[in-house]
Amino acid sequence: MNRRDLLAFIAAATGTALIGAPAARAYDETSIGENLFSPEDAAFLNDVAEVILPETETPGARAADVGGFMTVYVSDCYTGAQQERFRESLATLRGWSEDVYGKPFGALSASEQTAMIEDIARLARIETEKGATPHWFTPIHQLTLFGFFTSELGANEVLRYEPVPGEYIGDLDYDGGPAWAT
Known part of the structure; x- marks a missing residue:
């Protein structure tokens, strides 16, 4: 599966709605600064994110430290219940690797990690299509894309970065016509 197909699949499976986004509104007061996750959790999330967005001709998720981003975002922007569910998702993901492959995720081959x-993403898509609550893996998928x-x-x-509204031109001749609105 190439990166484009994977991104299309993730968007379809997750309904493109970011889990936890309501908790990140600018006017909600949150406590920040204390990362609730260990460096090992961030490294594990980087490994998982690299499978979702691998390095190809462009950098992958690990190069952007998406795992570190996820730990900070969940610590600072998720509610206590959402944080607990995210922690449970990490435990479930680690357990899946142990149960199915008999070894930690980091010890799996690249093909085993991808499989x-x-x-898991296929199961998440099926559950989402049934209209169930978001699958436990959905926030990890979404935060990987968002973070990267x-x-x-x-x-x-x-x-492709395009600055908006564009370059600054401070001394423009004004012809008396209507001003711009965007």
């Missing part, structure tokens, strides 16, 4: 993530494409690396080396 595992594809199997909003990172400096993702925005500048993978996406």
Whole structure:
């Protein structure tokens, strides 16, 4: 599966709605600064994210430290219940690797890691299509995409960056016509 197909699949499977987004509104007061996850959790999330967005001719999720982003985002923007569910998702993901393959996720071959993530994503898509609550893996998928494409690396080396509204021209001749509105 190539990156484009995977992104299309993830968008379809997750309904493109970011889990936890309501908790990240600018006017909601949150406590920030204390990361509730260990460096090992961030490394594990980087491994998983790299399977979702692998390095190809462009950098992958690990290069953007998406795992580190996820731990900070969940710690600072998720409610206590959402944080607990995310922690349970990590435990479930680690357990899946142990139960199905008999070894930790990091010890799996690249093809085993890909097969595992594809199997879980397929189950998430099926549950989503049934109208059930979001699958436990959905936030990990969504935060991987969100973290990567909003990172400096993702925005500048993978996406085409277009500054908005454009360059600053401070001394423009005004002809008396209507002003611009955007």
